[in-house]
Amino acid sequence: MKTQDLKKIVDKYSPEQLEACIRQQLEKGANACEIVDEQDEVIASLSKAGVVRELMDQGMTFSEALRELGKRIRAVYGKEE
Numbered sequence: 001m002k003t004q005d006l007k008k009i010v011d012k013y014s015p016e017q018l019e020a021c022i023r024q025q026l027e028k029g030a031n032a033c034e035i036v037d038e039q040d041e042v043i044a045s046l047s048k049a050g051v052v053r054e055l056m057d058q059g060m061t062f063s064e065a066l067r068e069l070g071k072r073i074r075a076v077y078g079k080e081e
Contacts, residue, residue: 001041001044001045001048003066005045006045006048006049006052006066007062009033009035009045009046009049010049010052010053010056010062010065012033013033013049013053014053015050015053015054015057017032017033018033018046018047018049018050018053019050020032021033021035021046022043022046022047022050025039025042025043025046026043031046033046048069051065051069051072052065052066052069053065055068055069
């Protein structure tokens with residue numbers, strides 16, 4: 001997902017709404033957040049947006065939150081290797 005697309009989702013939906021969209025996608029194969037792609041991609045995109053939104057709600061800028069998301073993703077992949 002492109003950064004600008006992620007920003008649009010983060011600006012539009014609250015963390016609670018993003019969680020609801022993830023549940024909808026898992027249960028119904030569609031979601032109210034209007035994100036359409038392969039199921040795994042939709043869930044990944046909504047999850048990233050949820051993390052970024054929560055960090056922004058804690059006072060981070062979008063750029064800071066995006067960097068923190070990247071840091072967390074790298075940490076997870078680093079532990080798996």
